[in-house]
Amino acid sequence: MKVVAPSGTGVVGRFDTFSFALSRTTFDCILRDAAEAAGAEVREGVKAEELIYEGGAVGGVVARATGNGKRETLRARVVVGADGLRSVVARRLGKVIRTAPYRVAFTAHVADACDVDDLGEMHVGRPGYVGLGPIGAGVTTVALVLPLAEARRGERFFDELNRFPGVAGRFDPRRIVRRVLATGPFARWSRRPAANGALLVGDAADFFDPFTGQGIYSALRGAELATAAIVDTLHRQLHSSARGAGARRAGGARPVSPPDHASRGVEPPQFRQLLGRFATGVTVLTSRSPNGEPIGMTANSLASVSLEPPLVLVSVEKRHDMHTAMEKGTHFVFNILSSEQEALSRAFAASEPDRFRGVSYRENQRGIAILDGVVAHIECEKQAAVPGGDHTVFIGLVVGGDVSDRRPLLYYRGGYAGLSR
Numbered sequence: 001m002k003v004v005a006p007s008g009t010g011v012v013g014r015f016d017t018f019s020f021a022l023s024r025t026t027f028d029c030i031l032r033d034a035a036e037a038a039g040a041e042v043r044e045g046v047k048a049e050e051l052i053y054e055g056g057a058v059g060g061v062v063a064r065a066t067g068n069g070k071r072e073t074l075r076a077r078v079v080v081g082a083d084g085l086r087s088v089v090a091r092r093l094g095k096v097i098r099t100a101p102y103r104v105a106f107t108a109h110v111a112d113a114c115d116v117d118d119l120g121e122m123h124v125g126r127p128g129y130v131g132l133g134p135i136g137a138g139v140t141t142v143a144l145v146l147p148l149a150e151a152r153r154g155e156r157f158f159d160e161l162n163r164f165p166g167v168a169g170r171f172d173p174r175r176i177v178r179r180v181l182a183t184g185p186f187a188r189w190s191r192r193p194a195a196n197g198a199l200l201v202g203d204a205a206d207f208f209d210p211f212t213g214q215g216i217y218s219a220l221r222g223a224e225l226a227t228a229a230i231v232d233t234l235h236r237q238l239h240s241s242a243r244g245a246g247a248r249r250a251g252g253a254r255p256v257s258p259p260d261h262a263s264r265g266v267e268p269p270q271f272r273q274l275l276g277r278f279a280t281g282v283t284v285l286t287s288r289s290p291n292g293e294p295i296g297m298t299a300n301s302l303a304s305v306s307l308e309p310p311l312v313l314v315s316v317e318k319r320h321d322m323h324t325a326m327e328k329g330t331h332f333v334f335n336i337l338s339s340e341q342e343a344l345s346r347a348f349a350a351s352e353p354d355r356f357r358g359v360s361y362r363e364n365q366r367g368i369a370i371l372d373g374v375v376a377h378i379e380c381e382k383q384a385a386v387p388g389g390d391h392t393v394f395i396g397l398v399v400g401g402d403v404s405d406r407r408p409l410l411y412y413r414g415g416y417a418g419l420s421r
């Protein structure tokens with residue numbers, strides 16, 4: 001990203017891991033396909049209009065098909081308002097609070113701009129700013145952000161662009177491929193983005209300003225955290241109602257009960273947030289399955305336990321197929337991944353049956369895979385298995401291994417990182 005001050009002085013900062021820019025249509029298709037692949041029923045052309053309440057809690061929405069205007073009631077145990085800056089859910093919940101800065105954005109897609117490469121650009125003016133984002137196929141998203149009080153200037157979109165020294169003359173108005181759209185005003189937030197039976201994520205919960213460029217990340221991350229909280233709560237409700245505790249309300253809608261921190265510890269989202277601040281390396285733990293097949297799983301819970309004897313530990317979730325292999329097997333190997341091996345980390349974290357497809361490796365004397373290109377590998381003989389909640393902690397005696405000078409892959413706050421020195 002390049003940021004240019006009104007004086008014309010610029011600074012370029014590159015993301016450590018990756019950044020991307022692509023058209024919204026492409027991005028939305030990726031999201032829709034992922035949702036469907038995860039088992040969601042996606043209905044397009046349907047607008048939520050009202051919330052329905054049951055027993056004092058939100059119990060669903062009334063939605064209208066934008067094509068034929070037909071309304072239907074959709075019941076839900078939890079309603080997640082992910083409906084953007086103009087969120088109906090947030091408004092119906094009375095959650096919208098507007099704050100400064102009061103700004104509006106005018107965005108267009110323009111082809112064949114001069115001197116646009118793979119860098120996003122922000123040109124700060126007095127007042128307002130211009131953002132440029134190349135989205136592929138020679139097209140650039142151009143956003144002009146102005147104070148609300150001066151919104152009328154947006155009508156002269158290209159003239160206004162030319163007022164910014166670093167942008168002037170780079171766009172041909174005849175090369176516009178998507179008309180100028182206006183959005184805003186921005187800067188809104190919800191004091192507490194949750195209510196009984198409902199919660200808000202993304203722009204529906206809060207949005208500060210396009211300049212910060214955090215909106216997509218915050219929407220996706222917020223959705224991940226919300227999912228974890230909802231799934232966990234519904235699971236607990238399911239189990240407690242199976243035991244006869246807590247009567248089910250008519251229609252199935254249930255409030256999300258507040259956590260009982262004292263007896264249960266923190267909720268999973270907070271646990272992940274706390275542990276996410278602990279940067280780790282990334283390993284692929286390998287062993288052999290009971291039927292003799294190579295098996296591997298991405299793991300970052302490797303920890304040193306003792307020097308004499310040399311012991312390490314790893315924690316494996318009981319549901320994982322690796323758990324059976326670790327329970328039945330006697331030996332395992334940690335493959336410490338290098339900065340080039342993020343794709344391997346993702347592959348061995350995926351729930352595919354054949355995680356070794358296309359992966360080059362050799363086998364040690366016990367037939368356990370040692371991956372090529374790793375920073376180091378550590379060979380272990382199992383010493384003990386200790387229960388730890390939904391995981392088992394396996395302790396291994398280090399019996400061999402090898403190192404290289406490659407740089408390690410790191411994991412921090414739910415994403416991949418590298419060493420800066």
Ligand SMILES: Cc1cc2nc3c(=O)[nH]c(=O)nc-3n(C[C@H](O)[C@H](O)[C@H](O)COP(=O)(O)OP(=O)(O)OC[C@H]3O[C@@H](n4cnc5c(N)ncnc54)[C@H](O)[C@@H]3O)c2cc1C
Binds near residue numbers: 082085087088106201
């Ligand atoms: C000019 C500009 C530049 C930006 N630049 C960046 C950037 O560089 N990087 C970045 O990360 N973020 C950027 N953002 C912010 C980013 O676009 C948003 O923060 C992000 O899209 C929020 O995601 P969301 O899913 O919460 O909402 P949205 O992306 O707005 O999605 C909401 C969805 O809900 C649907 N919807 C709306 N109302 C209803 C309803 N009643 N019923 C059913 N569906 C409904 C909409 O059709 C839409 O599909 C920018 C924003 C602007 C305006």
